[in-house]
Amino acid sequence: MKKASIISVGNEVISGQTVDTNAAYLSRKLLSIGIPVVSFYTVADGIDSILRALKLAAGDADVVLVTGGLGPTDDDLTRQAFGKFLDSELQLQKELLKRIQDYFAGRDMWMPAKNEIQAYIPAGAKALVNNLGTAPGIMAKVEDKLLVALPGVPSEMKQMFEESVFAELQKLAGAQAVIEKKLKCFGAGESTIAEMLGDICLRGRNPLINFTVEGGVITLHIIATASDKSTAVQMAEKDEKKMRKLLGDLVYGTGEQTLAEVVGKKLAQQKKTIAVAESCTGGTLAALITDIPGASKYFIQGWVTYSNKAKISELDVPADAIEKYGSVSEQVAEAMAENARKKAGTDFAIGITGIAGPTGGTEQKPVGLVYISVASDNKPETKRFVFPSNRVSVRLQVAQTALNLLRIKIADLTYCS
Amino acid sequence: MKKASIISVGNEVISGQTVDTNAAYLSRKLLSIGIPVVSFYTVADGIDSILRALKLAAGDADVVLVTGGLGPTDDDLTRQAFGKFLDSELQLQKELLKRIQDYFAGRDMWMPAKNEIQAYIPAGAKALVNNLGTAPGIMAKVEDKLLVALPGVPSEMKQMFEESVFAELQKLAGAQAVIEKKLKCFGAGESTIAEMLGDICLRGRNPLINFTVEGGVITLHIIATASDKSTAVQMAEKDEKKMRKLLGDLVYGTGEQTLAEVVGKKLAQQKKTIAVAESCTGGTLAALITDIPGASKYFIQGWVTYSNKAKISELDVPADAIEKYGSVSEQVAEAMAENARKKAGTDFAIGITGIAGPTGGTEQKPVGLVYISVASDNKPETKRFVFPSNRVSVRLQVAQTALNLLRIKIADLTYCS
Numbered sequence: 001m002k003k004a005s006i007i008s009v010g011n012e013v014i015s016g017q018t019v020d021t022n023a024a025y026l027s028r029k030l031l032s033i034g035i036p037v038v039s040f041y042t043v044a045d046g047i048d049s050i051l052r053a054l055k056l057a058a059g060d061a062d063v064v065l066v067t068g069g070l071g072p073t074d075d076d077l078t079r080q081a082f083g084k085f086l087d088s089e090l091q092l093q094k095e096l097l098k099r100i101q102d103y104f105a106g107r108d109m110w111m112p113a114k115n116e117i118q119a120y121i122p123a124g125a126k127a128l129v130n131n132l133g134t135a136p137g138i139m140a141k142v143e144d145k146l147l148v149a150l151p152g153v154p155s156e157m158k159q160m161f162e163e164s165v166f167a168e169l170q171k172l173a174g175a176q177a178v179i180e181k182k183l184k185c186f187g188a189g190e191s192t193i194a195e196m197l198g199d200i201c202l203r204g205r206n207p208l209i210n211f212t213v214e215g216g217v218i219t220l221h222i223i224a225t226a227s228d229k230s231t232a233v234q235m236a237e238k239d240e241k242k243m244r245k246l247l248g249d250l251v252y253g254t255g256e257q258t259l260a261e262v263v264g265k266k267l268a269q270q271k272k273t274i275a276v277a278e279s280c281t282g283g284t285l286a287a288l289i290t291d292i293p294g295a296s297k298y299f300i301q302g303w304v305t306y307s308n309k310a311k312i313s314e315l316d317v318p319a320d321a322i323e324k325y326g327s328v329s330e331q332v333a334e335a336m337a338e339n340a341r342k343k344a345g346t347d348f349a350i351g352i353t354g355i356a357g358p359t360g361g362t363e364q365k366p367v368g369l370v371y372i373s374v375a376s377d378n379k380p381e382t383k384r385f386v387f388p389s390n391r392v393s394v395r396l397q398v399a400q401t402a403l404n405l406l407r408i409k410i411a412d413l414t415y416c417s
Numbered sequence: 418m419k420k421a422s423i424i425s426v427g428n429e430v431i432s433g434q435t436v437d438t439n440a441a442y443l444s445r446k447l448l449s450i451g452i453p454v455v456s457f458y459t460v461a462d463g464i465d466s467i468l469r470a471l472k473l474a475a476g477d478a479d480v481v482l483v484t485g486g487l488g489p490t491d492d493d494l495t496r497q498a499f500g501k502f503l504d505s506e507l508q509l510q511k512e513l514l515k516r517i518q519d520y521f522a523g524r525d526m527w528m529p530a531k532n533e534i535q536a537y538i539p540a541g542a543k544a545l546v547n548n549l550g551t552a553p554g555i556m557a558k559v560e561d562k563l564l565v566a567l568p569g570v571p572s573e574m575k576q577m578f579e580e581s582v583f584a585e586l587q588k589l590a591g592a593q594a595v596i597e598k599k600l601k602c603f604g605a606g607e608s609t610i611a612e613m614l615g616d617i618c619l620r621g622r623n624p625l626i627n628f629t630v631e632g633g634v635i636t637l638h639i640i641a642t643a644s645d646k647s648t649a650v651q652m653a654e655k656d657e658k659k660m661r662k663l664l665g666d667l668v669y670g671t672g673e674q675t676l677a678e679v680v681g682k683k684l685a686q687q688k689k690t691i692a693v694a695e696s697c698t699g700g701t702l703a704a705l706i707t708d709i710p711g712a713s714k715y716f717i718q719g720w721v722t723y724s725n726k727a728k729i730s731e732l733d734v735p736a737d738a739i740e741k742y743g744s745v746s747e748q749v750a751e752a753m754a755e756n757a758r759k760k761a762g763t764d765f766a767i768g769i770t771g772i773a774g775p776t777g778g779t780e781q782k783p784v785g786l787v788y789i790s791v792a793s794d795n796k797p798e799t800k801r802f803v804f805p806s807n808r809v810s811v812r813l814q815v816a817q818t819a820l821n822l823l824r825i826k827i828a829d830l831t832y833c834s
Contacts, residue, residue, distance in 0.1 A: 012629040014454055015597075016444030017638065019436065023459070027433030037431055038466075042440070042457035045620075045627075049455075056473075072608040073628055074620050106805050112608040132810075134608075153630065155810055210434050221434070276721075282707025283700030286721040290699025291812070293775050295723070301731060302721030304693075304703040310718035310761065314731075344727065358710050395708070 002172055004030050005057035008042045009050055009068035009078050010152055022067040022150075022157055029161065031223070033170050034178040035063060045069055050081035058085075058145050063169065068152030070135040072115040078149050079138065083122040085147070086140055090120040096127050100134045128164040132156045137164065146172065179232040181240055183220040184253040186404045193218055196246050200239065207239050216397045217259070252407055259403040260288045266410045267298035267348075274406070275344035276302040277315055277336035279327070280354040280370060285399040300344045305336070315339045326365065328353050330382045333371035337382075341375040348409075349375045350402050354385075356394050368394055372402045374409055381409070418593055418642075419452050422474035425459045426467055426485035426495055427569055439484040439567075439574055446578065450586060451593035451642070452480060462486055467498035475502075475562050480586065482578075485569030487552040489531040495566050499555055500539040502564070507537040513544050517551050545581040549573045554581065563589065593642075596649040598657055600637040601670040603821045610635055613663050617656065624656050633814045634676070669824055676820040677705045683827045684715035684765075691823070692761035693719040694732055694753040696744070697771040697787060702816040717761045722753070732756045743782065745770050747799045750788035754799075758792040765826075766792045767819050771802075773811050785811055789819045791826055798826070 006026055012018040020042065027037040039060045043049040050069065057064040069078030083090050097119035104111040118134055121127045128137030128148075133156045138149040148165055150157045185193060190211055194201050197220075201209045207224035222239050226232035244251050253262045267274060276285050286302035289295055303314055308327050311317040317335045325331045336351030354370030361367035366386060373382035385401060387394045423443055429435040437459065444454040456477045460466040467486065474481040486495030500507050514536035521528040535551055538544045545554030545565075550573045555566040565582055567574045602610060607628050611618050614637075618626045624641035639656050643649035661668050670679045684691060693702050703719035706712055720731055725744050728734040734752040742748045753768030771787030778784035783803060790799035802818060804811045 008457075011625075011627045012638070013441075014444060014457065015448055015627075015638075015640075016441035016446075016454070017627075017629055017636075019438050019441045021436050024430075024433035024436045027431060029433075031432055037433070038461065040425075040431065040457070040459035042459075044455065071628075073611045074618060075627065103805075107803055109606075112606070112612050114608040114611055210429075212434055278700075281704075282712070282716075283695075283703030283719055283721065286700030287698075287704050287812070290721070290723060295699070299699075300724050301727035302700055302719075302723075304700065304707070304719030304721070306707060306713055306719075307717050314718060314760075343731075395704070 002035050002063060002174075003061040004035050004037045004063040004065065005039045005041070005061035006037055007050070007053045007057055007064065007066040008040065008152075009045060009053075009066060011045045011075065013042055013068065014044045022152065022154055025154070025158065026065050026067070026161065028180075029166065030063070030169065031178060032180045033166075033173045034225075035169060035173050037061075045075040045077055047077050047081045047084060050078055051084050054081060054085045054147070058142075058147070062144065063146045063172065064148070065165075066147070066149045067157050070118070070137065070149060070151050072112070072118055072134065076117075079117070079120060079122070082125065082138055082140065082147070082149055086122050086125065086142055088123040088125070091123045093119055093121050093127055096121065096136050099129070099136075103134050128160050130156055130160055131163070132159050139165070139168070177226050177229040177232040179224045179226075179229065179236045181222040181224075181236045182255055183222065183240060183243060183247075183251050184255075184257055185218040185220065185247060185250045186216060186252050186259060186400065187250050188218070190218055193220070193247065193250065197243060198246075200242060200246075207235050209239070216400050249408060249411065252404070258288075258292075259400055259407060261292050263403050263407050263410065264289065264292045264295055264298060266407070268294065270410070272348060272410070273298050273300050273344075273346040275300050275340045275346045275349040277340035277349065277351045278302065278304050279306060279311070279336070279352060280356040281352050281395050281399050281402075282306060282356075284395045285350065285352065285402055288399050288403065300346050303340060311336065315343070328355055328365055328369060328371065330371050330373075330384065333373040334375075334380050334382050337373035337375035337380050347376065348406060350406060351375070352398060352402055354398060356398075370398050370401075372398070372405060374402075374405050376409065381405070419480060419589055419591075420478040421447050421452050421454045421480040421482065422456045422458070422478035423454055424467070424470045424474055424481065424483040425457065425569075426462060426470075426483060428462050428492065430459055430485070431461045439569065439571055442571070442575065443482050443484070443578065446583065447480070447586065448595055448597065450583075450590045451595040452586060452590050453595065454478075462492040462494055464494050464498045464501065467495055468501050471498060471502045471564070475559075475564070479562055480589065481562060481564045482582075483564070483566045484574050487535070487554070487566060487568050489529070489535055489551065493534075496534070496537060496539070496555070499542065499557065499564070499566055503539050503542065503557055503559055505540040505542070508540045510536055510538050510544055513538065513553050516546070516553075520551050545577050547573055547577055548580070549576050556582070556585070593644065594646040594649040596641045596646065596653045598639040598641075598653045599672055600639065600657060600660060600664075600668050601672075601674055602635040602637065602664060602667045603633060603669050603676060603817065604667045605635070607635055610637070610664065610667065614660060615663075617659060617663075624652050626656070632810070633817050666825055666828065669821070675705075675709075676817055676824060677709050680820050680824050680827070681706065681709045681712055681715060683824070685711065687827065689765060689827070690715050690717050690761075690763040692717050692757045692763045692766040694757035694766065694768045695719065695721050696723060696728070696753070696769060697773040698769050698812050698816050698819075699723060699773075701812045702767065702769065702819055705816050705820065717763050720757060728753065732760070745772055745782055745786060745788065747788050747790075747801065750790040751792075751797050751799050754790035754792035754797050764793065765823060767823060768792065768797075769815060769819055771815060773815075787815050787818075789815070789822060791819075791822050793826065798822070
């Protein structure tokens with residue numbers, strides 16, 4: 001079985017300014033094609049430190065992936081360290097230089113002289129195209145080892161890895177088969193889901209079930225290992241079926257799907273439209289929805305009515321409802337949703353009002369108290385939640401919870417029609 | 418100068434299921450007392466792999482901090498690896514056993530037999546109390562090296578580090594002082610800023626200047642090392658002054674400040690208010706602004722007018738302007754900003770319209786084309802940008818750019834008044 005080692009380069013990583021997410025991403029990708037990662041090395045920007053890590057990593061593994069140190073400034077030294085490790089000179093590649101010049105020209109900018117260094121690649125190595133930035137990657141084979149250098153900026157790194165490296169690694173992995181399927185869940189905590197799943201979660205079992213949690217979304221990783229791919233796929237599918245049965249509508253999707261994507265797809269399929277009226281989430285829900293390409297098909301408009309004045313003037317929330325029940329109340333959430341739906345002329349609208357904190361809470365209305373209302377052509381449905389967490393994650397969780405309410409509502413409609 | 422190395426132990430880390438935040442936390446803590454971290458090693462749960470990392474780390478540094486592998490299950494092997502490295506047997510510490518038993522008793526739970534192993538510590542080493550869980554830490558001195566093992570759960574690790582390790586390290590660090598100041602910049606790329614700064618960025622210089630980039634924000638880290646703190650502070654301040662002079666209004670703040678925070682603070686100080694009208698950013702700008710506690714003081718409301726219909730009905734954008742110039746045009750951005758300002762009755766308003774992609778671009782109006790208009794009691798100022806990047810980062814960059822335009826506008830007003 002082929003093995004891999006990952007090197008993260010950068011003073012910002014080793015000094016703790018940046019948390020390294022690249023290594024975890026690459027490790028998951030490698031595992032998905034049956035190449036386990038056996039070591040991570042994190043080193044400062046320095047030719048000697050990078051070179052030493054390259055030697056250690058090449059001793060551990062067949063594949064060495066390096067991220068970082070390909071930028072244009074003097075502290076970017078991965079190119080030079082690769083050159084030393086490969087024992088070859090850096091050479092100017094004119095085509096790369098042209099790409100970098102074009103990158104700046106496309107932005108109506110002059111190319112700073114410093115960026116020229118990014119067009120240099122060790123002789124004999126292959127340059128990897130960067131579609132999102134100026135730093136090309138490097139791929140080289142030395143004896144039976146594959147060495148790859150990728151940019152440190154996560155978006156550039158991922159794009160380049162998926163475009164130019166992953167297929168190469170799949171070839172290398174050969175007939176081993178490790179399949180990973182992901183089930184995305186929303187609406188219950190990790191331990192509740194674990195209890196619902198029971199023995200399926202036992203360690204040492206194959207498929208192995210791992211949990212990860214982010215922004216309220218629980219991802220169940222079903223990792224099946226077999227001598228061939230179709231057996232592994234069957235094993236994973238069998239588990240998926242069992243788990244879906246146990247979890248019901250807690251499962252909203254698979255793979256990398258987000259709630260916004262799943263809800264958007266459903267709205268587009270059903271040719272339905274939506275509007276949102278937000279208070280405490282301050283635009284987070286609209287941003288989640290419109291983050292999906294093609295959202296303009298179903299998302300018509302949003303209001304961020306942060307002040308009571310705006311709630312009254314823009315969404316006709318009755319001033320006496322605010323007076324009587326407070327701006328964080330079922331009545332106000334409902335009026336926001338209903339009136340947003342009417343004004344935008346959409347099939348659905350979501351109204352959110354709450355106390356995101358850190359201040360503004362009282363004993364009766366604590367920080368984290370939120371009302372979410374979903375308006376449709378039936379009576380609006382309004383729910384009360386208390387999210388005990390910090391400001392940023394409250395906002396995201398609230399917006400996700402709103403999407404999840406809409407998801408369940410749309411699923412119901414499909415079922416009835 | 419004392420140096421440190423950090424080892425993260427765990428299959429969940431090396432397989433990418435968990436992103437390691439412990440190493441970054443410890444590194445920042447160590448740097449704050451003048452002990453730079455020179456290497457991170459991440460290894461799987463295995464006696465040999467941990468032992469090898471201990472040897473490498475002890476070769477690199479005077480202080481070795483290990484996180485993870487202290488749990489009660491069979492795959493927790495840091496205790497055993499420490500024993501091997503120290504060449505001493507694991508011994509039952511009765512007091513530790515009692516603490517673990519008490520931990521369970523306090524929760525009305527039976528102690529699983531597996532937890533007993535956590536009361537074993539290599540002979541000659543010191544146990545560190547865990548107030549949040551069952552895994553004690555280990556501290557040992559071997560020759561002139563200090564070795565510490567901490568739990569992998571971040572909350573337990575931090576609590577134990579702060580309670581039982583930090584003071585010990587401060588003693589060890591002695592009179593060394595490393596000061597880090599951060600300057601936050603927006604409005605130019607990394608290489609442009611590096612060229613503007615010139616020799617200040619040279620490697621090997623003290624203070625050392627490092628760059629990090631996130632969402633268009635360039636952070637300049639000024640790291641000054643001296644024999645005492647006040648000298649280091651003076652050195653960093655001297656550099657900060659020089660750099661501010663060279664970079665002018667590209668510098669928007671210091672430390673962990675965001676653009677939204679700096680702009681918000683200024684608006685609050687000047688008792689000014691703002692509204693936003695967004696198309697392609699879909700709520701991202703409103704979400705950035707309202708992410709700051711206390712934003713309700715100055716943020717009145719936002720519109721996400723994604724459709725042309727909404728632009729016309731909600732913001733009175735003239736239909737013939739959309740017809741004549743297109744919805745992505747200077748005229749529409751300006752109308753959005755002006756009318757948002759009027760409707761919300763605010764001092765400022767920002768209007769944004771553009772093509773976030775991935776589709777919808779043409780040769781004349783490419784993906785990434787954005788108009789941002791800032792309305793005030795003078796004529797609105799509208800700028801054209803082309804952001805060539807992926808959807809998510811375009812939206813964030815556009816929203817940040819809008820905040821930056823407002824920041825510069827407010828600074829001007831202060832200057833004139």
